[in-house]
Amino acid sequence: MPALTFDDPLLRSWAFYSGLLMLKMLGMSIYTGATRMKHKAFANPEDGATLKVKPRVDENVERIRRAHLNDIENIPPFVVLSWLYVMTNPSAGFATMLFRAAAAGRFLHTLVYAVVPLPQPARAIAFFVPYGICWYMGIQAVMHFIS
């Protein structure tokens, strides 16, 4: 296996989709913050001090927080497992197709969970596409690197 360089298409593809999904996950903090402001629903006394509101739980905020937590449960594993998968030297074209489908799934998941809540199975489908891809890549990697 050659030394790792970041000019080959496979690593560039991994870097692009990993960066994109990490930024998407970071975006949830702003979305939560804006929704807390809109509904005046804060987690700490000091956050609502100037508005003179006490901490309270608001379902609009909680829904976004659940979407954020779901990102946390799935996006860092995607970044690690796709990195390990890249190290098994798959075809760049096929790997990129997987990364693209997984990324699309994660964006759609937030859309149907926290932006425009849709009836199930919309969220389940958006969840299971990247989830299945993570399992596929992880199993490939674990099988490849087993001693």
Added chain:
Amino acid sequence: MPALTFDDPLLRSWAFYSGLLMLKMLGMSIYTGATRMKHKAFANPEDGATLKVKPRVDENVERIRRAHLNDIENIPPFVVLSWLYVMTNPSAGFATMLFRAAAAGRFLHTLVYAVVPLPQPARAIAFFVPYGICWYMGIQAVMHFIS
């Protein structure tokens, strides 16, 4: 230090245990989902719509969610800190022993927390083995890379 290649035993070992633990962490989502179904305890109105149940909190589900959160707090740090530790060029045999003990601890942690709950200190021991290993590897790395 040589260029990074994924054919040496140290990196293969890191890749194997990191992949395994990430898959283990992903498995918690399925376990939570199955337990939500079994107890008809969902987080969102749309999830229980076909069963005509309202969202509710169930302690069986919450216990698994706490085990999952504990994975989230510990497994990504393990992956990063062991990667940094690998970059300090330790012996492959010793590093593999650490990875194996940490992985065993994380699997046992979930077992005694969320599968067959045991009295303390079962969970504390399962927690502190990988936790201590993470601190050891992290301190080694930080000392090595301090400028």
Added chain:
Amino acid sequence: MPALTFDDPLLRSWAFYSGLLMLKMLGMSIYTGATRMKHKAFANPEDGATLKVKPRVDENVERIRRAHLNDIENIPPFVVLSWLYVMTNPSAGFATMLFRAAAAGRFLHTLVYAVVPLPQPARAIAFFVPYGICWYMGIQAVMHFIS
């Protein structure tokens, strides 16, 4: 782009600050555990069994858990996005300045959130410095690796 080696100043700097922040995040577990002990506020029946206390929610513990969750939302993205940023081959001096400011922000965030709670905007400022740096590095990386 040259092969990846861990003896250049840029990668050493990335490794140092990533390791430091991951250890800082791990430290939150101990802080939560100690605060649970102090206030006899545990999440599980087995944890308070020897002290004969039932699980209960305590605001002192919850504040630390919120600070910990904020680390989880921000520190793994920092590690990944700064890694991708390093791969775009920035100047080591400028990158190190960013890493240092982001790390300082995350330590201060915990200090003013969970150690010595201060009125806003103390926490907001400590939050937005590393958050903005993550966005900057992530956008640089995504633009660099777009095919």
